[in-house]
Amino acid sequence: MTNSNPWDADWEVSAPLASSLIFRQFPRLSSMPIKLIGCGWDNVVFRVGDEYVFRFPRRNVAVELIKKEGVLLPMLAAFLTIPYPKPFFYGEPTNDYPFPFLGYTYVPGTLPKGLTDEQRASSAVALATFLKGLHAFPLQRAREHGIEHDHRNLLDIAQRKEKMQTFLSTLAVHISEEDRDAIANYLGQVVRDRIRPREVLLHGDLHVKNMLVDEAGQISGIIDWGDLNVGHPGADVSVAYSFLPPQARQSFFHAYGEVDEETKILARMMAVYIPMLLWMQAIDHKDEEVAEEARMTIRRALADE
Template sequence: MANKNVWDPDWDISDEIAQQLIYSQFPQLSSHTVQRLGHGWDNTVFLVGGKYVFRFPRRGLAVDLIHLEGKLLPKLDGLLTLPYPKPLFYGKGTSEYPCPFLGYSYVKGSFPQKLADEQRARSAKKLGQFLRRLHSFPVQIARENGAPEDHRKLMDIPARKEKMQVFLSRLGNQMEERERAALADYFKQLSTDPVRERNVFSHGDLHFKNVLVDEQGEVSGIIDWGDMSVGHAAGDLSIGYSFLPPRARHAFFAEYGEVDEDTKRLARMMAIYIPMLVWLQAIDDGDKRLAQEAKGTIARALTDEEFHDR
């Protein structure tokens, strides 16, 4: 049967085979424990000895993403202002598991859950500075090393608006009436006018599942770089709406640099689109915690500063 959801795996890997592959190809790690951390859409993830993270593709398209990370991430060394996984171990597929896999330095932190607005706001300048530096990376070098061009068709607002309305029909019974009304009102007002191109080298998938925070709730690292691409800056700038409370957005954009209103329109749309998809996956996986976080992210992205204290 064909996969029905974009997050459904083409294959998976057992803990035993993952350990066997890591130990056999990297004997220097054979004294380290191998612990499954979980999976995303594209990869199954293992923590090795508390020092390294190994990612094994679970979908065919993720193989190219692993190759891309292996080539491009080392070129960001010294540029970025937040920790990120650095490729260290390049694994090869075998008869037990058909794909290449990659081991990285471990970035400390936890996923942002139930953070207070005050905690989130403290990361505004950090995130703005991080994206300003990331988006300064030469686009030509990114292209020469395989970064795809607008592979998600980010600027096709009419198509995304139509998809979000379908998502809403599937999520409707998970919402209170006021929440459904808020999204419906947003869709009604969302302009589908074209957005001017603003191509940069970008992370490409910057949402709450790919952000780590420290014990104080401040951003401590950015993970999962498989969707690196050349595309509109709004894709990454969506973090200003999805992660930050409304009152912290001015500091975020001030640190990043001038951003026009069309870019902000596209950024907010992506800050709603992605967590709607994450919410659908969470329902499919029976993950109530993730569903609640996605729901809260959408509410935050919909809120403007003037309404925040009402």
């Protein structure tokens, strides 16, 4: 299979294939219904009964990532203050499907689309406390279990800015002049080429598709840990700009702890960079809801306090 986009699959995982793999390897689940509930860049996700979800890599790059999840996620329980999926079933490759796969505890909630500013602000302290705990995880322990170091080269601001300008060229024909100019003006104001290294354990991919909220709109779960890596905290602190409205950032930073200017520069950049990718994917998939959420995320990220 030839991929033209980074979200295209190397392997397709159908519901019948997933059912066969799960039920053959874990026969005690065979009486439970199975339902497709999501398809991300790296994995396709099925809910099994009321208690479990199974994720299957759909891209070659995701295979090593899901292996690392299986090893490290159980170790994070003492550090995390927001529910997350814990690996419970470790699936093995077969002749039908050549990759390992994982079954996790199910975390209830819905994706945080269309929330009010007040609903978002109500999660500021919870998100900050969660990241403070995650970023305190011992780095040596993470490295001993194969967690990668800064695989996205977060410190190179100039390179990321160049990528974003390419993204903007792709988006330009699909978006309003106002949105295009806002992003272009922001990129024009980014003058730093690199930032100094800082290292913590990162979730690495905190955005609207990897966060869950309850019925009141408060954060209730963090999912998809495939981008676990050691890198600059700005990558995760980006939620202060992407998820939270400007008036809630002070509360976030007060609970998280002191954050220097370089961390804020990277955080804001990632809060624009990731939604640009999601926006392009949404346009490709004709998903107007995600496209609008990506657009509003960028608007929040660019808004001043």
